[in-house]
Amino acid sequence: MRADARRNYGRLLAEAGAVVAEQGTDASLEEVARRAGVGIGTLYRHFPTREALLEALLRDRFDGLASYAEDLLGADDPFDALVAWLRRIAKGTVAYRGLAQAMMAALQDEASDLYVSCHGMRAGGQALLARAQKAGEVRPDVRPEDVLYLAGMVATATEQVPGDAALHDRLFTYVIDGLRAR
Amino acid sequence: MRADARRNYGRLLAEAGAVVAEQGTDASLEEVARRAGVGIGTLYRHFPTREALLEALLRDRFDGLASYAEDLLGADDPFDALVAWLRRIAKGTVAYRGLAQAMMAALQDEASDLYVSCHGMRAGGQALLARAQKAGEVRPDVRPEDVLYLAGMVATATEQVPGDAALHDRLFTYVIDGLRAR
DNA sequence: CATTTAAACGGAGGGGTCCTCCGGAAGACA
DNA sequence: TGTCTTCCGGAGGACCCCTCCGTTTAAATG
Numbered sequence: 488m489r490a491d492a493r494r495n496y497g498r499l500l501a502e503a504g505a506v507v508a509e510q511g512t513d514a515s516l517e518e519v520a521r522r523a524g525v526g527i528g529t530l531y532r533h534f535p536t537r538e539a540l541l542e543a544l545l546r547d548r549f550d551g552l553a554s555y556a557e558d559l560l561g562a563d564d565p566f567d568a569l570v571a572w573l574r575r576i577a578k579g580t581v582a583y584r585g586l587a588q589a590m591m592a593a594l595q596d597e598a599s600d601l602y603v604s605c606h607g608m609r610a611g612g613q614a615l616l617a618r619a620q621k622a623g624e625v626r627p628d629v630r631p632e633d634v635l636y637l638a639g640m641v642a643t644a645t646e647q648v649p650g651d652a653a654l655h656d657r658l659f660t661y662v663i664d665g666l667r668a669r
Numbered sequence: 670m671r672a673d674a675r676r677n678y679g680r681l682l683a684e685a686g687a688v689v690a691e692q693g694t695d696a697s698l699e700e701v702a703r704r705a706g707v708g709i710g711t712l713y714r715h716f717p718t719r720e721a722l723l724e725a726l727l728r729d730r731f732d733g734l735a736s737y738a739e740d741l742l743g744a745d746d747p748f749d750a751l752v753a754w755l756r757r758i759a760k761g762t763v764a765y766r767g768l769a770q771a772m773m774a775a776l777q778d779e780a781s782d783l784y785v786s787c788h789g790m791r792a793g794g795q796a797l798l799a800r801a802q803k804a805g806e807v808r809p810d811v812r813p814e815d816v817l818y819l820a821g822m823v824a825t826a827t828e829q830v831p832g833d834a835a836l837h838d839r840l841f842t843y844v845i846d847g848l849r850a851r
Numbered sequence: 852c853a854t855t856t857a858a859a860c861g862g863a864g865g866g867g868t869c870c871t872c873c874g875g876a877a878g879a880c881a
Numbered sequence: 882t883g884t885c886t887t888c889c890g891g892a893g894g895a896c897c898c899c900t901c902c903g904t905t906t907a908a909a910t911g
Contacts, residue, residue, distance in 0.1 A: 489878055489887060517868065526890035531870065588770075591829040633839055636830075640822035640840070647773040648818075657815055658822070665847030671907055674859060699897065708861030713899065 496533050498523040503540055511584030512541060541589060542600040548579060549605045556611025566624035569615045570663055573638050576612075577659060580642035581649075587642035594635060609635070626668045637662050678715050680705040685722055693766030694723060723771060724782040730761060731787045738793025748806035751797045752845055755820050758794075759841060762824035763831075769824035776817060791817070808850045819844050 488496075502523040506514045516537065520530040534540035555575060559568040580587045593601035609631070616634055619625040641662055645655040670678075684705040688696045698719065702712040716722035737757060741750040762769045775783035791813070798816055801807040823844055827837040 492888060515868065528890055588829065591826060595830050636826045636840060637843065640826050643825050644773060644818045644822050648777050658818060661819065661847035662844060665843035671858060697897065710861055
């Protein structure tokens with residue numbers, strides 16, 4: 488990779504982080520390129536698609552969630568472990584407005600950059616869920632995808648009502664209680 | 670209202686219904702005008718904002734949900750009544766892709782066309798919830814807005830995964846069970 | 852009918868965005 | 882220093898949003 492290419496890649500990623508944090512996942516890519524002091528063509532060469540850019544932006548986060556899941560597999564209470572993991576997902580997903588949507592869409596498109604990139608995270612969640620089910624704490628009919636959708640759903644609602652943290656907590660609580668085996 | 674104005678209003682509304690059904694709530698308004706055989710200026714005169722158009726499109730649906738709630742107030746089981754109402758909301762919201770989002774956003778903007786227009790529906794839902802809570806079937810900490818957000822959340826997930834009706838049902842079930850008083 | 856008038860129409864136009872494509876710039880390596 | 886290959890930049894075509902205003906036309910009036 489040539490020196491200028493590497494430099495531009497870094498600048499683009501940094502500015503993309505800022506712009507997407509401000510404007511959400513469908514921010515203007517031309518503005519990202521402008522702020523990075525780079526031509527729009529350069530942006531498209533490094534990130535052929537909006538999703539590719541998003542994926543680069545999220546890779547670390549996915550890895551963090553994967554290793555967090557591994558840590559939690561050693562926790563005492565399987566249910567609390569799952570809940571803690573989901574809470575972190577739901578909180579983190581709010582970082583970029585529109586991200587929850589994008590994630591839910593990606594979850595059903597196995598060829599998408601995002602789907603592939605979050606594989607480790609998915610596996611971690613699956614393990615946490617299986618453990619909690621085996622312990623009889625989570626209803627047995629819950630599928631692995633379900634918990635991710637639930638987290639995405641809560642995150643979506645939270646995005647729409649950014650001010651109301653109490654609402655977010657209540658919604659999260661309902662969903663978690665709905666998961667619990669009776 | 671002049672005859673041509675009334676005619677154009679009707680055409681615009683009809684085509685808007687079709688286009689939004691196809692493309693979702695952020696469909697091209699220029700295409701709506703084109704299909705209606707009307708200038709773009711005419712569209713903006715009748716519907717100054719995208720939300721105004723959406724509101725006109727949804728008014729009947731809101732009224733239907735309001736009167737459905739009234740009917741259900743006479744049903745035997747308060748919990749089942751609430752669930753039936755929510756199920757109908759969640760199903761209906763999927764008619765237009767992006768609608769659940771728009772509704773959740775509108776719910777916190779009391780000045781928005783959508784917020785005002787769905788007042789009757791909100792009141793109906795509030796009554797159903799209060800009855801179910803008084804009967805001790807729904808946890809007491811649930812606020813009136815919460816149930817609408819929950820319906821919107823499920824609808825959002827369903828929009829993202831249009832094919833999987835079973836997923837939709839599962840998610841709906843979790844959320845409903847989370848609402849139930851233990 | 853003919854005329855007038857005010858409501859309604861239409862679409863050009865300025866400002867954005869997306870994405871492609873290719874001539875030109877500039878690293879890298881000899 | 883010169884060559885070669887990679888990389889850059891931004892013009893350009895297509896689309897969309899929304900406003901503004903000259904023109905058309907329904908409808909009321911004489």
